[in-house]
Amino acid sequence: MDKFHIHGGVPLEGEIAVGGSKNSALPALAACLLTSDPVKLGRIPPVRDIGTMQQLLRHAGADLEVTNDGFVTVRAARLEHPEAPYDLVKTMRASSLVLGPLVARTGRARVSMPGGCAIGARPINLHVTALEQLGAEIQYSHGYVEARAPRGLTGAQVHFDRITVTGTEDVLMAAVLAEGETIIQNAAREPEVQDLALLLNKMGARVEGAGTSTIRVQGVAALHGTEHTIIADRIEAGTFLIAGAITRGDLVVSGLVPGHVDALTAKLRQAGVDVSAAGPDALRVRAASRLRATDITTEEYPGFATDLQAQYMALMTLAEGISFISETIFENRFMHTQELARMGATIRVEGRQAIVAGVNELTGAQVIASDLRASASLVLAGLVARGETLLDRVYHIDRGYEKIEEKLARAGARIERTT
Secondary structure, eight states, rough: OOEEEOOOOOOOOOEOOOBBBBBHHHHHHHGGGOSSSEEEESOOOOOOHHHHHHHHHHTOOOEEETTSSSSEEEEEEEOOOOOHHHHHTOOOOGGGGGGGHHHHHEEEEEEEEOOSOOSSOHHHHHHHHHHHHTTTTTEETEEEEEEEOOOBBBOOEOOSSSSHHHHHHHHHHHHTTSSSEEESSSSSOOOOHHHHHHHHTTTTTTEEEEBSEEEEOOOOSSSOOOEOOOOOOOOHHHHHHHHHHHHOOOEEEESOGGGGGGHHHHHHHHHHHHHSSSTTTTEEEEOOSSBBOOOOOSSSSBBGGGGGHHHHHHHHHHHHEEEEEEOOSOTTTTTHHHHHHHEEEEEEEETTEEEEEEOOOBBBOEEEEEEEEHHHHHHHHHHBBBBBEEEEHHHHHTOOSSHHHHHHHHOOOEEEEEO
């Protein structure tokens, strides 16, 4: 099992380039199931979750051509096995993304209940209820969701009781082949939803309103092939921006969309970080002195991303004063606090709020990753801790970051992977 050895205390300098968005690439790959024509996707990050999704598409019957330059071409001419078996998707939350496309394209789908990080409930019932409104017949059996629509799907008005990104994406993909109009209300507004809608429209769909809370879809009889480049990963970008700040370095993070990380950069500036533009797709972070404690509350986009909460908490462990970090998206996303405490952080958790009292320094320790973003926070803490940090179970971080240790090392970090 791979581990990271990190020797802290080196300010990051230079430039780190951001890759394509995992959370955008996953639904984009699922959308390829909606047409028999080839779809070519660019900037696909070669991370673990993407590999799992590609295996899933192959199992369903699609042919994939994957090249080293980040391009993936999917040809789903025949889908003889419209299912997502447990053995393939037990490590990935996004398995439910294929439910809508498969039932829309083939009239049936059998998808294992999703796995992945143990950070709280991501109820698939929101997807299922919405698909039932489109006319799908749903059954639960032996840990699987089975959907059938032998006569096709029909447009409907769908209102989500709570905002769900994957639910919005799943229903959006189903609706593009449904007969008539579908209106999705209380839809997620994330950039990844907008990117998916752009891809679908390139394939011949008729989607309006992506990026707002109301999305309108006029169903079409069939979609066609196209080419599309995935947007930059805003969570990876945010992680590296925090890395530059926590090490009090001078770091340029390039290849991002600055507007996608506005909520983070606003908080960084409040904390005393110098954040400036370094080009149309790059930001520079500098933090020469100790930062100020700053509160955050995670929210749906365009609020502060829950996927950056753990990383920001690592930053606040060294800030002057007390910060309150409130988690409103997932009920079990403070598992990293115990590991940060092993490194000298002072954190008290009260329900969905963590109270962080800044300390003068962190010290290296043996720590263990519990989920994807928690592992990123421990890497950040290790970069600034005195002595050596040994991080175990880094397979979690491999689910969402492409060779993070190599990118950080090029900016001066003393980090290496061992088996």
